[in-house]
Amino acid sequence: MRLQSLLLGLLLMAFNSGVYAGGEKPLVIIKDFKFIPQEITVKRGQVLRWENREKRQYHSVWFEALGEEEPDYFFPDESFEREFKQAGTFPYRCGPHPRMTGTVHVID
Numbered sequence: 001m002r003l004q005s006l007l008l009g010l011l012l013m014a015f016n017s018g019v020y021a022g023g024e025k026p027l028v029i030i031k032d033f034k035f036i037p038q039e040i041t042v043k044r045g046q047v048l049r050w051e052n053r054e055k056r057q058y059h060s061v062w063f064e065a066l067g068e069e070e071p072d073y074f075f076p077d078e079s080f081e082r083e084f085k086q087a088g089t090f091p092y093r094c095g096p097h098p099r100m101t102g103t104v105h106v107i108d
């Protein structure tokens, strides 16, 4: 599993797929019941931010596969932040809308 994460990290670096540098704050926009981008790559230790830009719909960002409890919903013009302390691939979903899914790749 650890080797897989490492290989995935190297692969992502090789493709240079928009990894956020130290000073930038990685951001996922929520609009029209979608996480945009659906997949994002951050560096270990970075804080990722989700901003709800719907007109009136609330959402949540739930790392269900990690066994975490569903966090509170957040509403338009509100945001949610989460720090990623471990490298790996972390799928998540919206609690009330199971078809809304995203993935965070965390690399060293």
Ligand SMILES: [Cu+2]
Pocket: 033, 058, 059, 060, 094, 095, 096, 097, 100
């Ligand atoms: Cu939702």
